[in-house]
Amino acid sequence: MTAFAALAFVLLAGGSVCFLTRLFRGPSIADRVIALDGLLVTVICGIMIEVTREQSITSLDTVLIVALAAFIGTSVLARYAERRSEEGGGD
């Protein structure tokens, strides 16, 4: 299980590097929101793999909180972007 977890962590690190690239480069707010959402999903997968590696579910409740925070952050930022474009702010 440790070898599988190490391989999965390497893959997750590659994915988070890709998401961070888009987070820094993204031309609009929506690109950054998408990258942030993907980063939170990467965090969720990482916590789940860590729970499986340690065989203890003490930190599994964190996954629920992170999933809820990801949805609330995405919806709030989408409403912010929409309202700012309605006011004619550009970008």
Add this chain to the structure above:
Amino acid sequence: MDVIAGLFMVLGAALVLIAGIGVARSWSIYARMHSVAIAPTLGVTSVAVGLALSIRSTTGYVTAFLVVILLLVTGPVGSHLLTRAVYRQMQSALDSVDELARDESSNS
């Protein structure tokens, strides 16, 4: 059983990596949203299946199931909100067919 669980975890992590590559290299915002949608659905589901196969506790099963259901429900809602914001912001369609503008103009 642990080998199967580890394979599911590696599969989920690989799907997250694929989603990241798609987000980093796609050319349009719609294509990026299309490619990021695989991470919270199939990626997290595979990792949760691996967790449920490996761990031996009912609380673990229930929490993993709740996480998967939560992500499957909230993913399309957030994606819909974001797509509407992008559509209002760009004021232009990708191709010549703009069905939302056509429907809105025919309704009003």
